[in-house]
Amino acid sequence: MMFAFVSMIVLSACGAGPSSTISTTPGVLPAVPPDYAGKSNPFGSDAAVAGAVVFKTNCAACHGDNGLGDGPASQALDPRPANLAALNQKAGDDYLYWRINTGVTSTAMPAWKGVLGDEQIWELVAFIRTLK
Numbered sequence: 734m735m736f737a738f739v740s741m742i743v744l745s746a747c748g749a750g751p752s753s754t755i756s757t758t759p760g761v762l763p764a765v766p767p768d769y770a771g772k773s774n775p776f777g778s779d780a781a782v783a784g785a786v787v788f789k790t791n792c793a794a795c796h797g798d799n800g801l802g803d804g805p806a807s808q809a810l811d812p813r814p815a816n817l818a819a820l821n822q823k824a825g826d827d828y829l830y831w832r833i834n835t836g837v838t839s840t841a842m843p844a845w846k847g848v849l850g851d852e853q854i855w856e857l858v859a860f861i862r863t864l865k
């Protein structure tokens with residue numbers, strides 16, 4: 734009886750802990766957390782022009798000017814910065830917005846919430862949408 738009780742706690746602790754944000758299945762993106770899921774860009778695609786400037790200043794050193802993951806700082810990083818042109822093919826606006834806001838645990842990707850304004854983060858999402 735006691736054993737069953739304890740193992741239930743252990744099981745629920747594992748299942749309900751803060752979700753690790755790193756996908757374990759190659760090619761399958763992790764689910765967007767509820768706080769971010771379903772959000773779409775309120776500024777539209779025109780924001781990409783401003784987003785390009787924000788990207789060059791804050792992101793290109795790692796992700797490269799064209800978002801391919803090949804910026805000057807990328808060589809030294811493990812894991813390497815994401816290829817955002819490839820990510821653009823499979824991620825929704827809400828996924829990009831979430832990742833930029835909160836960063837990626839256990840990688841060099843910082844959380845930008847509080848560093849950049851909300852409008853700038855949406856501008857970045859619009860810019861990433863233009864990458865091929």
Ligand code: HEC
Nearest residue numbers: 791792795812813814815829832833837840841842845857
């Ligand atoms: C210090 C280097 C660095 C900087 C600066 C940086 N990133 Fe990243 N970024 C990374 C790394 C490393 C990853 C993780 C790649 C992985 O998980 O394999 C990442 C991941 C991401 C992801 C998620 C990729 C995925 O597959 O889920 C997005 C989106 C992203 N970065 C966008 C940006 C944007 C936009 C900026 C600028 C505001 C930025 N990054 C600045 C290094 C950086």
